Amino acid sequence: MSIEYNPKYMKHFYDPVWENFESGFWQGIKQRKLKFQKCSACGTFSHPPRVRCAKCKGDAWEWVESSGKGRIYSWTVVRQEVHPAFRVPFEVVLVEMVNEPGVRLVSNLVDCEASEISFGMPVELCFREVTKEWALPMFRKAGG
Amino acid sequence: MSLKNKACVVGIGSTEFTRNAGRSEIHLAVDAVTAACVDAGLEIDQIDGMSSYGTAGIYAAELAPDIDVARSLGIPNLRYFGQTPWGGGASCGTVAQAAMAVASGVANYVVCYRSLKPASGTVRYGRPTAIPAEYRYSYYMPFGFASPTMWVAMQAQRWMHETGATREQLGYVALVCRENALRNPRAMFYGRSLTMEEYLHSPMSSEPFTLHDTCLENDGAVALIVTTPERARDLKQKPAFISGVGFGTSYDSHSMTSFYRDSIGLPECTEAAREVFRSAEMTPKDIDVAQLYDAFTVTVPMQLETYGFCKYGEGGAFCQGGDRIRLGGELPINTSGGMLAEAYIHGMNMIAEGVRQVRGTSTSQVKDAQNVLVTGGLGVPTTALILTQGN
Ligand SMILES: [Zn+2]
Numbered sequence: 130m131s132i133e134y135n136p137k138y139m140k141h142f143y144d145p146v147w148e149n150f151e152s153g154f155w156q157g158i159k160q161r162k163l164k165f166q167k168c169s170a171c172g173t174f175s176h177p178p179r180v181r182c183a184k185c186k187g188d189a190w191e192w193v194e195s196s197g198k199g200r201i202y203s204w205t206v207v208r209q210e211v212h213p214a215f216r217v218p219f220e221v222v223l224v225e226m227v228n229e230p231g232v233r234l235v236s237n238l239v240d241c242e243a244s245e246i247s248f249g250m251p252v253e254l255c256f257r258e259v260t261k262e263w264a265l266p267m268f269r270k271a272g273g
Numbered sequence: 274m275s276l277k278n279k280a281c282v283v284g285i286g287s288t289e290f291t292r293n294a295g296r297s298e299i300h301l302a303v304d305a306v307t308a309a310c311v312d313a314g315l316e317i318d319q320i321d322g323m324s325s326y327g328t329a330g331i332y333a334a335e336l337a338p339d340i341d342v343a344r345s346l347g348i349p350n351l352r353y354f355g356q357t358p359w360g361g362g363a364s365c366g367t368v369a370q371a372a373m374a375v376a377s378g379v380a381n382y383v384v385c386y387r388s389l390k391p392a393s394g395t396v397r398y399g400r401p402t403a404i405p406a407e408y409r410y411s412y413y414m415p416f417g418f419a420s421p422t423m424w425v426a427m428q429a430q431r432w433m434h435e436t437g438a439t440r441e442q443l444g445y446v447a448l449v450c451r452e453n454a455l456r457n458p459r460a461m462f463y464g465r466s467l468t469m470e471e472y473l474h475s476p477m478s479s480e481p482f483t484l485h486d487t488c489l490e491n492d493g494a495v496a497l498i499v500t501t502p503e504r505a506r507d508l509k510q511k512p513a514f515i516s517g518v519g520f521g522t523s524y525d526s527h528s529m530t531s532f533y534r535d536s537i538g539l540p541e542c543t544e545a546a547r548e549v550f551r552s553a554e555m556t557p558k559d560i561d562v563a564q565l566y567d568a569f570t571v572t573v574p575m576q577l578e579t580y581g582f583c584k585y586g587e588g589g590a591f592c593q594g595g596d597r598i599r600l601g602g603e604l605p606i607n608t609s610g611g612m613l614a615e616a617y618i619h620g621m622n623m624i625a626e627g628v629r630q631v632r633g634t635s636t637s638q639v640k641d642a643q644n645v646l647v648t649g650g651l652g653v654p655t656t657a658l659i660l661t662q663g664n
Contacts, residue, residue, distance in 0.1 A: 146411055203434070235412055
């Protein structure tokens with residue numbers, strides 16, 4: 130199973146909008162790179178991004194490209210249609226990144242049956258084109 | 274200085290709960306406020322404050338704004354008006370704000386209300402059309418992660434994994450709420466029973482939830498009137514004293530998507546619990562009956578843990594079989610049927626039920642109920658109240 134879009138309804142696609150301090154994340158996505166905000170002072174990652182580091186209050190940060198390796202922290206299989214743009218069933222996953230401590234990311238799982246998913250399952254990043262403008266960071270079973 | 278017993282709820286009013294109210298949110302609010310004034314024995318013109326809330330975004334199209342409600346009621350002036358943000362999390366907060374307003378003399382009679390018509394109106398809860406273009410949704414909507422049911426499902430799956438709670442245990446929450454609704458003629462599910470067999474074999478909406486795990490969708494409004502104990506003496510009803518209030522956001526708080534904390538639990542509830550028990554000078558052992566915000570079945574066992582009725586990991590077992598949470602059990606919950614079975618008025622109907630328990634007029638009355646805990650929505654910044662008989 131992968132998330133599938135109904136082209137007829139893609140005009141309703143939710144175009145991401147963002148605040149200034151989040152731009153590195155979304156500009157990264159546009160270049161098909163998954164980048165996370167890292168505090169320049171203490172190295173703490175923040176996702177979703179913040180104006181200041183919650184740990185040291187530092188206000189300088191850099192955008193660090195992720196290795197894309199993660200593990201399934203939680204998920205849901207959506208079986209009842211909520212919006213016609215998204216064909217059910219599909220899986221939404223909460224991925225805990227392996228190399229960026231404390232970072233979790235909501236995404237979709239592709240090429241994986243619902244019955245295969247388990248807590249802690251290793252996954253890896255892939256990009257899927259959704260609209261002309263947007264390819265989104267998604268995940269597949271690692272090594273699969 | 275303390276807010277304990279400095280204010281009380283003296284009037285409750287409600288419209289019918291229905292699939293199609295045939296009138297607007299403003300109209301429903303006007304009807305509920307009028308009913309609350311009649312219940313309290315107050316003239317409408319004595320209302321001089323309003324405390325309200327809407328959905329958990331900056332854009333709340335379905336809000337019945339205070340000035341529109343006041344205008345239709347002919348109220349000459351509002352000396353206090355305020356809104357509490359974050360959707361259902363605000364429910365008890367509106368009463369807390371009203372208590373602060375009357376206790377400090379900013380206003381004399383503050384009405385708290387919620388009016389909504391998701392069943393027949395244009396804004397349906399849990400539908401993407403209700404989601405505004407705010408930066409916070411960009412992390413979710415493009416992935417089809419587009420409804421409160423999905424967002425809470427993500428929390429629920431992890432919590433069930435960590436604690437070993439089962440679907441059957443969630444089912445008992447749905448069954449107990451339904452039992453209570455069968456005694457409550459106002460309830461949407463009055464006369465409609467539910468069995469465990471039906472619950473377990475209902476189709477999944479967003480795993481681990483079925484239709485029976487999610488709250489009702491209906492039209493209606495509920496209003497409450499808050500004043501001081503001195504003013505309450507001249508009114509018709511036995512007052513429900515506001516003994517404790519609690520607000521909480523905890524750290525790294527998001528609206529419905531607090532997925533990024535060390536543990537995915539509900540620390541905002543833990544904070545609100547600490548505050549509500551501290552201000553009431555009580556512990557969970559003092560609570561006779563609880564109205565626990567039940568937009569989803571799973572939030573009941575999660576709150577049993579965070580409000581301290583049991584330890585983390587024991588909430589599911591607390592609900593097993595339903596005996597501990599049904600009428601006659603150690604902590605009867607959601608005695609009107611809650612939002613799973615009475616009506617979804619964003620928690621306001623659960624506060625009204627808390628007042629009925631203090632008055633002794635519930636259709637599922639807990640004998641000699643002294644202290645009632647009422648909680649607000651979960652997964653958002655949240656609020657709580659303890660209502661009592663007073664001294
Ligand atoms: Zn830092």
